[in-house]
Amino acid sequence: MKFERYGIGIAKGLMVTLKNFLRPPVTLQYPEEKLITSKRIRGNELVWYVGKCTGCATCAKHCPQGNIEVVTHVGPENTYIVEKFEVDTGRCMFCGLCVEACPYEAIFMGRSYERATYRQKELVLSKEQLMLSELRQPSGYARPKIEALLPRQKLLLYWDREDGQKLRWFPWRKRSKN
């Protein structure tokens, strides 16, 4: 005698949905709370180190779309001095080939994802904009030595919450810190 045939199946389904109803929601309230990206993520931006770059333009050669523009001149110690290092991130697809190609580890993928601008031309980033800052942090992508030093992480994206990855009923409200 199978009880699935006597309406028990619908009752079970109702209990499943009721359980879901009583669960806290998974919705992320974006501007109030943001997901943290993993330190190894192939993110949505590039970080450029002015001290490490020799102006060899390997990155520009490896870029499939030709987004990177490097202009150099010869300096006093017979080295290149980088005049211009521009990346058109509007056309960039963040494949990471420039990062993998760089022989001096002067360019990194970044961890941030909030890159929207009001003007298209603002997406063409200059030297100064590409440099390391508080908002522009490098990730360990394609840098095995650096990656080995990073703490272990399981998730690519995770909540920025004190109580770990548990779901909460009113996640956008600031929890009072005692």
Added chain:
Amino acid sequence: MTVMEQFRNWLAGAMPDWAAYILAFIVGVVAILIFALVMIIVFVYIERRVVGRFQVRLGPNRCGPEGIFQLIADAIKVFGKEDIVPSKGDFWVHFLAPIVTFVPALMIFAVVPFHRGAVFTDLDVGILYVVAISSISVVGIFMAGWGSNNKYSLIAALRAVAQAVSYELPVVLSVVGVILLTGTLSLNKIVEVQTIPLFLLTPLGFLIFFLGTMAEINRSPFDLLEAESEIVAGYQMEYSGMKWVLFYMGEYGHALAASSIITTLFLSGWKGPLLPPFLWFLIKVLIVFFIFMWARATVPRLRVDQLTAFAWKCLLPMALINLVLIAAEVIWFPEMLPWMMVVVNFAVAGVLILLWSRLFALGGGRVEV
């Protein structure tokens, strides 16, 4: 004496009878319209939030505190939309269809008692009026399907008619059971007679009425006439702007009306301890509506043949047996104690559901009927 009659008599002291009659009429209509429209807005908001919670998300919560102004924003958006009439469509039929669908939902509230005696017109044939009015909206849906000159709309309209014809019978038969038990057709008196809620006395009738009204107001899982996966948006497809909103409000208006009728007939209406009667009525209506939403979040949509088969092969015979059972109890055992009736009727309902479930056996990944 109802509240309306008292109000009319009070007015008649200050003005001629005909003026008092008209003024009382206008005040009553406006009060009912305000109640219905406010409740429709509340229902839409509740449905969006609760279905969101069923899907483990939040639902609209940005516009105003907890998103309560979301519907006002939606309304403003909809007001600005272009009203498109299909060029080969029938203009007047297309124009009238939303009105014909929406107005019956409001008309039902003329006989619903909200409080002791607080009923717009205490019709002696109240429940007959409800049954008659609630099936008019199907005409509106058919007009929408016909006037749109669209094959999917027409399919939806024909489905709506088939559904309404199928589910009207079990619903009316289960209502007859209620009438036999209470001995009156007036909704006001039905509430006053109910000492214990009738869903305990006629569990099978309650179940049949619940499922049948769910099908009649076209809520999921019986929402075949707007099945997105089959016929795009069904009868609403050629509608935009305010006409579409009328359909949408009609849908929720019918849900509200159906919840009110179920509350009145089976859940003893405004009766309840401690809290004021009107609040009890609202609480019961919301509980019924929650079960509607719960079923919507749980049960997938039926096939067309399953839908009609469920009405004709399952609900109709069960409604007939239920009617005969109640009639036998009322005629032969009028002295039967209520709790004995509860036990007997629950046992019969269980047995009948078990027997009829044999017809709907699962097999090979599809339900055979």
